[in-house]
Amino acid sequence: MSQHAWIVLSYKVPSEPSTVRVRIWRNLKGLGGVYIQQSVCVAPDTAEIRRKIQQIKKIIDSSGGETLLLEATELSQHSEEQLVQLFNQQRTKEYEEFLDGCGLFLKEMESETRKRNFTFHEVEENEADLGKLKRWFRKILKRDFFQSSLENQAKSQLDLCEAKLAEFTDQVYRSEGQKEGKVLDEES
Known part of the structure; x- marks a missing residue:
């Protein structure tokens, strides 16, 4: 059973302009997020990270991208x-x-x-x-x-x-x- 709460952000952004993709990547890495797959980032669920992920989500959405934000509280111990x-x-x-x-x-x-x-x-x-x-x-x-x-x-x-x-x-x-x-x- 999971000891931590997690936020998972899965997203798609248009291929052009590439500056949006780079900006999203930099912001998520700056938060300390870990990519578990391309365009799928996981971070511990804290108030500050939640606030910043909401800002990133707005950037993605306003650039014509798509987002899916998941909260995970029940992970297997191995995961x-x-x-x-x-x-x-x-x-x-x-x-x-x-x-x-x-x-x-x-x-x-x-x-x-x-x-x-x-x-x-x-x-x-x-x-x-x-x-x-x-x-x-x-x-x-x-x-x-x-x-x-x-x-x-x-x-x-x-x-x-x-x-x-x-x-x-x-x-x-x-x-x-x-x-x-x-x-x-x-x-x-």
């Missing part, structure tokens, strides 16, 4: 386990890619530190990159309905990125602050 596994596989791929992104960020911090490239410009650039990582993590976390085993590792890596940027920023402040302080002292 539910398969669905949860599909969701977790998607999240694992996302977290692995995110961890690669964190690795690149940490290598950049290491490289700039090794080069002693302690400039305000580098701080700004790296702050922007860390901001992207934080937004990326929040998006994945929002879609991680069944707590992927990589969630904690991803959070730890993000925390490490934040700590390394703080260290780098402190080094830049000490380096540039001393230079600026000397210039100010000389001007006095």
Whole structure:
């Protein structure tokens, strides 16, 4: 017997313009939905997902497409386990890619530190990159309905990125602050 409630959206959209198909696909993937067949997407039944699926349904309907929205509350244990596994596989791929992104960020911090490239410009650039990582993590976390085993590792890596940027920023402040302080002292 099913432990979760699910929403199943089956849809057809006209082949042209392809932008509608792409928009629907992106929106459903952004929700964290899993395609079980072409144009058949499943997602956990939450208030937010239900609201967003209704918006997607309106887009499909207004583009001349067709939709069928099903609510599933009674799945066999095997079917539910398969669905949860599909969701977790998607999240694992996302977290692995995110961890690669964190690795690149940490290598950049290491490289700039090794080069002693302690400039305000580098701080700004790296702050922007860390901001992207934080937004990326929040998006994945929002879609991680069944707590992927990589969630904690991803959070730890993000925390490490934040700590390394703080260290780098402190080094830049000490380096540039001393230079600026000397210039100010000389001007006095």
